[in-house]
Amino acid sequence: MKGTLLFLLVVTVVNTNLNAAEAGMPQLDPTYWASQAFWLILVFTILYISISKFFLPKIKENLDNRENKIKEDLENASKFKDQAESKLKEYELILENAKKEVSKIHFESKNTLDKNIKLKKEEMEKEIEKEILKAQKEIVELKKNSISSIQNISENIVSNIVENISGDKLNESSIKAAVEDVSKKNLSKYL
Amino acid sequence: MASNPMHQFTVNRIGPEIKIEGIDLSFTNASLFMVISASTILLFLFLGSKEKKIIPDKMQFIVEMFYSFVAKMISDTAGSKAKPYFPFIFSLFMFVLFCNMIGMLPYSFTVTSHIIVTLIMALFIFIAVTIIGFIKHGFKYLRIFVPSGVPTVLLPLITVIEIISYLSRPVSLSVRLFANMMAGHTMLKVFGGFVVSLGVLGGWLPLSFSVALTGLEILVAFLQAYVFAILTCIYLNDALNLHH
Numbered sequence: 001m002k003g004t005l006l007f008l009l010v011v012t013v014v015n016t017n018l019n020a021a022e023a024g025m026p027q028l029d030p031t032y033w034a035s036q037a038f039w040l041i042l043v044f045t046i047l048y049i050s051i052s053k054f055f056l057p058k059i060k061e062n063l064d065n066r067e068n069k070i071k072e073d074l075e076n077a078s079k080f081k082d083q084a085e086s087k088l089k090e091y092e093l094i095l096e097n098a099k100k101e102v103s104k105i106h107f108e109s110k111n112t113l114d115k116n117i118k119l120k121k122e123e124m125e126k127e128i129e130k131e132i133l134k135a136q137k138e139i140v141e142l143k144k145n146s147i148s149s150i151q152n153i154s155e156n157i158v159s160n161i162v163e164n165i166s167g168d169k170l171n172e173s174s175i176k177a178a179v180e181d182v183s184k185k186n187l188s189k190y191l
Numbered sequence: 192m193a194s195n196p197m198h199q200f201t202v203n204r205i206g207p208e209i210k211i212e213g214i215d216l217s218f219t220n221a222s223l224f225m226v227i228s229a230s231t232i233l234l235f236l237f238l239g240s241k242e243k244k245i246i247p248d249k250m251q252f253i254v255e256m257f258y259s260f261v262a263k264m265i266s267d268t269a270g271s272k273a274k275p276y277f278p279f280i281f282s283l284f285m286f287v288l289f290c291n292m293i294g295m296l297p298y299s300f301t302v303t304s305h306i307i308v309t310l311i312m313a314l315f316i317f318i319a320v321t322i323i324g325f326i327k328h329g330f331k332y333l334r335i336f337v338p339s340g341v342p343t344v345l346l347p348l349i350t351v352i353e354i355i356s357y358l359s360r361p362v363s364l365s366v367r368l369f370a371n372m373m374a375g376h377t378m379l380k381v382f383g384g385f386v387v388s389l390g391v392l393g394g395w396l397p398l399s400f401s402v403a404l405t406g407l408e409i410l411v412a413f414l415q416a417y418v419f420a421i422l423t424c425i426y427l428n429d430a431l432n433l434h435h
Contacts, residue, residue: 024197025197025200025373026197026198026200026201026202027200027304027305027306027307027369027373028306029202031202031215032202032204032215032217032219032221033307034214034215034216035202035215035216035217035218035219035221035222036202036219036221036222036305036307036308037307037308037311038216039216039218039219039221039222039225039226040225040302040308040311040312041311043222043225043226043228043229044225044229044282044286044312046229047229047232047233047282047285047286048278048279048282050233051232051233051236051278051281051282051285052278052279052282055233055236055237055240056258056277056278056281058240058243059236059239059240059254059255059258060258061243062240062243062244062251062255063255063258063259065243065245066245069245
């Protein structure tokens with residue numbers, strides 16, 4: 001569309017008298033060409049110098065500053081992260097060591113305790129055995145003593161009973177023999 | 192007078208006549224709008240860079256956006272070797288963009304709608320690029336006209352075409368910008384004239400067309416500044432990195 005229009009305009013210009021540029025394209029009127037060129041070069045040179053010497057370094061510095069700041073911050077962050085990780089590892093190591101020590105202490109104390117208990121138990125058992133032996137001896141002695149005293153009592157009882165029933169006094173030795181005989185037969189039932 | 196769509200491009204003298212050795216260098220409305228555009232750019236850059244904040248405010252952000260936009264454009268098309276030319280391309284882009292945009296304001300003058308202005312810029316770029324090419328590569332720079340991988344039979348023809356296309360660079364560069372600006376503004380004026388002549392009853396259609404066209408012209412104003420700058424980058428790239 002623009003191309004067509006431009007073509008039409010160019011045709012118009014060609015058909016119009018070029019000297020009367022007011023009727024055609026003012027762009028083709030050379031009156032102010034030199035002026036436009038002069039002012040363009042002047043303005044653009046000033047623009048270029050002030051941009052290249054003043055504004056662009058400023059903008060670039062600002063952009064670089066920002067980039068550096070971001071980079072620095074990121075570096076710091078990663079450094080801190082590393083530090084935190086190493087601290088965590090240290091902490092975990094300490095924790096593990098402590099756990100090991102705890103289990104070691106636990107094991108050792110358990111062992112000594114077991115040993116002590118065993119020792120005490122053995123001692124006690126020995127003592128108990130001794131006591132038992134002693135008691136057994138005493139029992140045996142008591143048994144022996146009791147048999148003789150029972151025999152004496154029995155003899156007395158028998159002589160008394162016989163005296164009271166028959167009025168006669170029996171021979172002591174015969175009583176003794178009879179009691180011994182009975183006691184031999186029946187004593188085992190009671191002792 | 193106002194009904195002539197070409198009248199808006201007329202150059203008038205403002206103030207006294209300045210003549211140096213018979214050449215008229217008077218200050219004109221074109222000169223005035225060049226000064227206005229440049230001042231606006233400088234004011235804009237000043238406002239955007241006066242405070243150095245880590246977190247930018249709006250103005251600073253826009254200025255930095257322009258900076259990174261042009262920097263990216265150059266590094267994408269011409270590579271890292273073109274870094275010394277960044278201030279020039281930045282100034283060029285900003286100047287063309289602001290001239291185009293300020294030309295969109297009603298009753299203003301579009302500096303870039305004059306062939307002499309665009310031609311001077313294009314010729315300067317063309318000559319500078321050619322000189323840079325010869326400085327960087329010496330006579331090997333002429334190899335730009337002899338593309339590699341072309342059959343020997345076609346080589347003379349291709350070389351001639353390459354030379355013509357190289358020499359037509361300033362013409363195409365300047366005419367593209369000038370023609371786009373002039374055509375757009377003429378169309379706006381024509382449709383504006385239709386609105387007036389058709390009156391309250393019939394003027395709504397060309398008015399709506401005019402509104403849409405204004406949006407399009409703002410886009411074109413930006414696009415042509417971008418195209419002008421990027422073509423400069425491409426020419427610079429040819430001179431700096433000889434591909435052929």
